[in-house]
């Protein structure tokens with residue numbers, strides 16, 4: 001193996017996934033909701049993704065927010081070549097890609113950054129690369145800028161960790177084949193009633209999951225020489241080297257105590273001073289496998305008035321068609337039904353399009369006090385029923401760029417089913433669509449009025465058919481009838497939402 005890899009497996013390309021947790025608009029809302037000053041997203045903000053893989057997330061974020069300047073690196077040239085091809089084909093002008101390693105990217109001529117995101121990187125690279133990343137954050141993040149860091153967390157991984165030993169013992173022609181052979185061997189051990197599996201439910205659950213995951217994911221997750229599982233307080237100590245402090249989770253759902261902790265746990269944690277020790281103790285209660293943390297480089301607390309002012313200006317949009325939203329949530333603490341009189345008016349206020357918190361409050365009138373409305377909005381964002389947005393000004397310019405990018409993605413997704421996300425210039429992030437709904441958007445973008453007719457024309461040219469109840473439909477009539485039924489459903493529910501998201 002050549003040493004530029006620093007023990008990272010580069011013989012198989014990584015999967016091309018989109019990660020909504022990397023959306024800057026979501027980060028800013030999480031920071032504000034937790035009472036921190038956050039960068040503003042209306043000016044030319046600057047954002048970098050390090051170790052971007054095939055770059056789908058950064059492309060979506062750059063296309064949805066062309067007023068921002070985006071930068072990304074990954075030392076696998078195949079990843080950057082794939083990402084650059086889509087950037088060129090869609091004419092994205094605000095994204096610079098580099099195949100530099102973390103060490104070399106340190107000296108790249110970058111502007112001072114508002115945000116740096118590291119997804120799927122911290123736990124998977126060697127100590128030297130992590131030290132390079134700390135140096136990068138210290139050198140390139142603005143004072144007041146933030147970093148997103150995801151990592152494999154302890155204690156969640158503790159009972160599962162030895163599975164990696166089994167995956168790495170597999171044999172095959174490349175890392176992906178070896179990992180898959182390792183999963184097959186682990187299966188056999190489990191079936192033989194090996195005692196480690198018999199007494200270890202989390203490991204059995206993870207093994208079931210591994211069977212469904214792509215080989216490339218297994219290779220990049222399990223086969224590298226370095227694989228660091230860490231407690232939150234260890235990351236906090238490491239990032240102190242970049243003068244950074246923990247602010248909050250990037251997942252609002254994970255950060256809302258009332259959604260994830262019992263009353264007893266909340267009382268127990270309240271007795272520990274705020275800081276890494278409490279956060280680590282919290283992980284023993286919630287037991288996450290992956291943490292998604294936001295750290296600030298020089299965090300400044302907002303006064304209550306400043307926080308209210310910034311929150312009032314935040315815009316929100318529905319993330320799910322209104323008709324499909326129920327108020328029952330399945331949470332770690334059990335099933336919870338949200339109070340209709342608090343939540344329904346907020347959802348109704350968003351039914352016709354994005355609204356600022358201030359506008360939501362005007363519409364819902366005196367019904368809820370400000371604290372109740374803010375709390376309810378946080379819960380709805382945490383439940384992914386509504387999404388924070390970019391500022392409303394500049395939407396038309398953003399939409400023109402996002403449309404060009406989405407047209408390219410729609411074209412490519414005819415051949416690549418996993419390319420399932422389109423950029424929303426409203427949220428600044430991606431929105432996932434089912435394959436048939438993507439075909440309907442493709443038809444709309446081509447000016448068709450008979451969406452089902454055009455969708456069937458495309459599918460038949462590709463030699464594909466609509467799948468119903470797990471079976472492909474065999475005749476033209478059956479395919480068209482099913483597509484017409486789905487078109488009616490799409491027009492009633494999804495199309496109005498896509499208009500609000502400015503995707504069509």
Ligand SMILES: C[S@@+](CC[C@H](N)C(=O)[O-])C[C@H]1O[C@@H](n2cnc3c(N)ncnc32)[C@H](O)[C@@H]1O
Pocket residue numbers: 006008014015017019050051052053054073074075076079100101102103118119120121124125129220221
């Ligand atoms: C697990 S993948 C995650 C990719 C992407 N962030 C995502 O979540 O889809 C880690 C990525 O980091 C890149 N990487 C690892 N070590 C690196 C280094 N020293 N310099 C630059 N990139 C590196 C790998 O090539 C790989 O694409």
